Amino acid sequence: MKDRALATVLHRARVGSMVLVRLGVPGWRSARPGQFAMLQAEGSGCFLPRAFSVHAQREGSSDGSEVSFLIAPIGAATDELVALSPGDRVWALGPLGRGFDILGELPRHGAPGGSGRLLIVGGGVGVAPFVLALERLREIAAASTGGAHSEVLLLFGFRDAVQADALTLFEPAVAALRAEGVPVHLEGICEDGSLGRPGLVTKLLEEHARSGDAVIACGAHAMCEAVWDICLRTGDGLDAWFSLEAGMACGFGSCLGCVMPMADGVLARVCREGPVFSGREVFGEARHPCAAPDAGGGGS
Ligand SMILES: Cc1cc2nc3c(=O)[nH]c(=O)nc-3n(C[C@H](O)[C@H](O)[C@H](O)COP(=O)(O)OP(=O)(O)OC[C@H]3O[C@@H](n4cnc5c(N)ncnc54)[C@H](O)[C@@H]3O)c2cc1C
Ligand code: FES
Known part of the structure; x- marks a missing residue:
C-alpha cells in the first residue's frame, strides 16, 4: 500500500442530486474499473476517510493525475466533500481493492x-x-x-x-x-x-x-x-x-x-x-x- 496523498480540488459540478468532484492527485497509479479510493477533506471533522469508486481518470504530469469521483451527499463526510471548492485539499488513498478485472476476459x-x-x-x-x-x-x-x-x-x-x-x-x-x-x-x-x-x-x-x-x-x-x-x-x-x-x-x-x-x-x-x-x-x-x-x- 502506498501513502495517502494530499490532492487538490480542480473542479466541482452538481449533477442532479449528486456532485462530481475532480481532484489532482500526486503519484496516482492508474485505477482499474471498480477500484476505489479513501477520501477525506483536509481538516475534516470526521475521524475516518470514506470509500468512493473511481469514476474517471486522466493520467497526467508530475503534478499528478486528474481523478473524478461522483458523490451522493448522505452524511457528514460526503457533505464535507461536496462543499469543497477548487483549490481546497483532500487526503486521497488509492486506487484500492479488486475491480472488475474480468472485463477483458x-x-x-x-x-x-x-x-x-x-x-x-x-x-x-x-x-x-x-x-x-x-x-x-x-x-x-x-x-x-x-x-x-x-x-x-x-x-x-x-x-x-x-x-x-x-x-x-x-x-x-x-x-x-x-x-x-x-x-x-x-x-x-x-x-x-x-x-x-x-x-x-x-x-x-x-x-x-x-x-x-x-x-x-x-x-x-x-x-x-x-x-x-x-x-x-x-x-x-x-x-x-x-x-x-x-x-x-x-x-x-x-x-x-x-x-x-x-x-x-x-x-x-x-x-x-x-x-x-x-x-x-x-x-x-x-x-x-x-x-x-x-x-x-x-x-x-
Ligand atoms: C467500495 C465503495 C465504493 C463507494 N463508492 C461510492 C461512490 O462512488 N459515491 C458515493 O457517493 N458513495 C460511495 N460509497 C459509499 C460512501 O462510502 C458512503 O456514502 C459514505 O461512507 C457515507 O459517509 P457519510 O459520513 O457522508 O455518511 P454517514 O453518516 O456515514 O452515513 C449516512 C447514512 O448512510 C449509511 N451508509 C454509510 N455508508 C454506507 C455504505 N457504504 N453502504 C450503505 N449505507 C451506508 C449509514 O448507515 C447512514 O445511515 C462507496 C462505498 C464503498 C464501500
Ligand atoms: S476497511 Fe479495514 S479491513 Fe476493510
Missing part, C-alpha cells in the same frame, strides 16, 4: 455459446464506476485483441429525474465506445416514472437478460441480490460480478471493519478481496428466499 470466459453481450447494471450512485468501465471497454475494442464485446447494454435505475441527471455523464464514453464499432444501448428507469414508465432497474434487466450474457453491477445490496436472482432464473451461462458496499475504516485490509460472509461461510474483506466479487462467491447458487422478481433495484 468476459467474451472468452463465458460458457460455450456465450452471447458476448455485457449488461452493466447500476442503481443510483452505483453508476459511478461505469464511466471508467466504458473507457476500459473502448481500450479493449481499440486493441482488437479478440476480447471485445459484441454489444454493451447499460441499464441504470434512479429514484427520480433529478438523480437521473447522472445519465448525461455517460454520453461521451458511450459515443467513444460506439466509435470503436461496439453497439451500445443506454436505458434508464426511475422509480417515480419520470423517464417514462415507473420501475426498478431489475425490470430492465428482466427484459434484456438472455442466457449467455455477462452482467456487472453496482448499487444497493438489495439490488445486487435481485440482479443475481434474475441471473439464476435466466438460465445457464449467465454470469455476474458485483461491486459491494460495506462500512470501511482503513480501506486496505488491516482493520477487519468491512468483513462480510461469502456464500460458503468464509469471511472476506470487502476492501481487499473485493469490492468486486462474482455472484457465485457472494450469493451462491441458491435463490434468495426473499427474492421477488421486482425486489430492490432502485437508487442507492
Whole structure:
C-alpha cells in the first residue's frame, strides 16, 4: 500500500442530486474499473476517510493525475466533500481493492455459446464506476485483441429525474465506445416514472437478460441480490460480478471493519478481496428466499 496523498480540488459540478468532484492527485497509479479510493477533506471533522469508486481518470504530469469521483451527499463526510471548492485539499488513498478485472476476459470466459453481450447494471450512485468501465471497454475494442464485446447494454435505475441527471455523464464514453464499432444501448428507469414508465432497474434487466450474457453491477445490496436472482432464473451461462458496499475504516485490509460472509461461510474483506466479487462467491447458487422478481433495484 502506498501513502495517502494530499490532492487538490480542480473542479466541482452538481449533477442532479449528486456532485462530481475532480481532484489532482500526486503519484496516482492508474485505477482499474471498480477500484476505489479513501477520501477525506483536509481538516475534516470526521475521524475516518470514506470509500468512493473511481469514476474517471486522466493520467497526467508530475503534478499528478486528474481523478473524478461522483458523490451522493448522505452524511457528514460526503457533505464535507461536496462543499469543497477548487483549490481546497483532500487526503486521497488509492486506487484500492479488486475491480472488475474480468472485463477483458468476459467474451472468452463465458460458457460455450456465450452471447458476448455485457449488461452493466447500476442503481443510483452505483453508476459511478461505469464511466471508467466504458473507457476500459473502448481500450479493449481499440486493441482488437479478440476480447471485445459484441454489444454493451447499460441499464441504470434512479429514484427520480433529478438523480437521473447522472445519465448525461455517460454520453461521451458511450459515443467513444460506439466509435470503436461496439453497439451500445443506454436505458434508464426511475422509480417515480419520470423517464417514462415507473420501475426498478431489475425490470430492465428482466427484459434484456438472455442466457449467455455477462452482467456487472453496482448499487444497493438489495439490488445486487435481485440482479443475481434474475441471473439464476435466466438460465445457464449467465454470469455476474458485483461491486459491494460495506462500512470501511482503513480501506486496505488491516482493520477487519468491512468483513462480510461469502456464500460458503468464509469471511472476506470487502476492501481487499473485493469490492468486486462474482455472484457465485457472494450469493451462491441458491435463490434468495426473499427474492421477488421486482425486489430492490432502485437508487442507492
Ligand atoms: C467500495 C465503495 C465504493 C463507494 N463508492 C461510492 C461512490 O462512488 N459515491 C458515493 O457517493 N458513495 C460511495 N460509497 C459509499 C460512501 O462510502 C458512503 O456514502 C459514505 O461512507 C457515507 O459517509 P457519510 O459520513 O457522508 O455518511 P454517514 O453518516 O456515514 O452515513 C449516512 C447514512 O448512510 C449509511 N451508509 C454509510 N455508508 C454506507 C455504505 N457504504 N453502504 C450503505 N449505507 C451506508 C449509514 O448507515 C447512514 O445511515 C462507496 C462505498 C464503498 C464501500
Ligand atoms: S476497511 Fe479495514 S479491513 Fe476493510
